[in-house]
Amino acid sequence: MSRKKADLIILNASEMLTLAGGEVPRREVAMSDLGVVSGGALAVKGSRIEAAGSSREILDSWHSKQAIDASGCVVMPGFVDPHTHPVFAGSRENEFEMRIRGKTYEEIAAAGGGILNSVARLRATPTEALYASARARLDLFLEYGTTTVEAKSGYGLSVDDEMRSLQVLKDLARSHPVEIAPTLLGAHKVPPEFAGRRKEYVSLVAGVMIPIAAKTNLAEYCDVFCERGAFTVSESRTILKAAKNAGLGIRIHADQFSASGGSKLAAELGAASADHLEAVSAAGIRMLAGSGAVAVLLPGSSFFLDQSRFAPARKLIEAGVPVALATDFNPGSSMTHSMQIILTLACLRLKMTPAEAITAATINAAAAIGRHDRIGSIEAGKKADIIILSVPNHRYIPYHFGGNHVRTVIKKGKVVIRR
Numbered sequence: 001m002s003r004k005k006a007d008l009i010i011l012n013a014s015e016m017l018t019l020a021g022g023e024v025p026r027r028e029v030a031m032s033d034l035g036v037v038s039g040g041a042l043a044v045k046g047s048r049i050e051a052a053g054s055s056r057e058i059l060d061s062w063h064s065k066q067a068i069d070a071s072g073c074v075v076m077p078g079f080v081d082p083h084t085h086p087v088f089a090g091s092r093e094n095e096f097e098m099r100i101r102g103k104t105y106e107e108i109a110a111a112g113g114g115i116l117n118s119v120a121r122l123r124a125t126p127t128e129a130l131y132a133s134a135r136a137r138l139d140l141f142l143e144y145g146t147t148t149v150e151a152k153s154g155y156g157l158s159v160d161d162e163m164r165s166l167q168v169l170k171d172l173a174r175s176h177p178v179e180i181a182p183t184l185l186g187a188h189k190v191p192p193e194f195a196g197r198r199k200e201y202v203s204l205v206a207g208v209m210i211p212i213a214a215k216t217n218l219a220e221y222c223d224v225f226c227e228r229g230a231f232t233v234s235e236s237r238t239i240l241k242a243a244k245n246a247g248l249g250i251r252i253h254a255d256q257f258s259a260s261g262g263s264k265l266a267a268e269l270g271a272a273s274a275d276h277l278e279a280v281s282a283a284g285i286r287m288l289a290g291s292g293a294v295a296v297l298l299p300g301s302s303f304f305l306d307q308s309r310f311a312p313a314r315k316l317i318e319a320g321v322p323v324a325l326a327t328d329f330n331p332g333s334s335m336t337h338s339m340q341i342i343l344t345l346a347c348l349r350l351k352m353t354p355a356e357a358i359t360a361a362t363i364n365a366a367a368a369i370g371r372h373d374r375i376g377s378i379e380a381g382k383k384a385d386i387i388i389l390s391v392p393n394h395r396y397i398p399y400h401f402g403g404n405h406v407r408t409v410i411k412k413g414k415v416v417i418r419r
Helices: 028-032 056-060 093-100 105-110 116-124 129-141 159-175 198-215 233-246 262-269 283-287 300-303 313-318 339-349 354-360 363-368
Strands: 008-017 036-045 048-054 068-069 075-076 079-084 146-152 181-185 221-226 249-254 273-276 296-297 323-325 384-389 406-411 414-418
Touching: 008 056, 008 116, 008 384, 028 313, 028 354, 036 056, 036 093, 048 056, 075 129, 079 273, 079 296, 079 300, 079 363, 093 105, 116 249, 129 414, 159 198, 181 198, 181 233, 198 233, 221 233, 233 249, 233 262, 249 262, 262 273, 262 283, 283 313, 296 313, 296 363, 300 313, 300 339, 313 323, 323 339, 323 354, 323 363, 339 354
Parallel strands: 008 068, 008 075, 079 146, 146 181, 181 221, 221 249, 249 273, 273 296, 296 323
Antiparallel strands: 008 036, 036 048, 075 384, 384 406, 406 414
């Protein structure tokens, strides 16, 4: 039988983690099934995976001039990071030191730091500089094995600056290998010029920002920071209903510092995701379990803010809530591009197993941004978004922490990183 021609073959993986088959997003015990193929291989044609299986099966059916020997390595889907804030100006290491000296997140914000610090900087920064800095950040995501990100605006908080931030993301999506799911986060904080006029700002987000972002296709999703000091449940409901009516998907920063009701609102409105959940209540967990929302957990944020409370991943998983992981990359509360370190934190602080954490960082993360039909697993027909890690097995990824295990990154069938 003649063999078919592939553009790329990857062979001899110590472990190939396919995460193939089954219901998506994965829940409960299904989160532990990585679909491991020892001595695994796959064939790529164009931007798609054509076949996956054992090395013998692939070699019997496929040939290619370009082959990568992955002996001694793990081959897996590229990481999907479903919660990032990559468009900002400057940095906030001074606030990092303030926290070390005992100041809380809320005290720093009250002193002029926090989100509004980044808002002032972004508004004063030319678009070209925002584009250049965000592009450099995407380069780092890619180097650490992340091939798709959900990316939020949220540091402009004016119509012009929010649209400017989203336009930066749209331009990057055209030119950078990392795939971007853009999200409008105009409801990140009430800006200073609307102090005492909260209702007017909510109306601006719902009645002006959302229609523009939807009509111009600058955003796929709308997010709200539903938390004390940010937006109430009632305000969040108004904004998210407007987003749904405009045809945008919805996401919620929910129950980060208090059981504010964000998780319940996510369930009520059919949100794609409820993110953070460090302070989620038992009732909130029950409601999420009965909804289609994915719980996107951000242990990097709790760690970087030096908090003792982390999201109750075990309770969420046992209740049947699908769990995803993300970096929450941003200049104030989680300055990391590395999903690899997030896996370590998920294992140590959320008490997830390595297999559960990998599922949460691939196929479930893809489900959280509505892309599980095309990325997040190694299956015929899906995009060839693949990473090769210089580790002997999947448990080694979170175990050996602090470095970068990535050897090769393949995005849409093209080798984009080779280390």
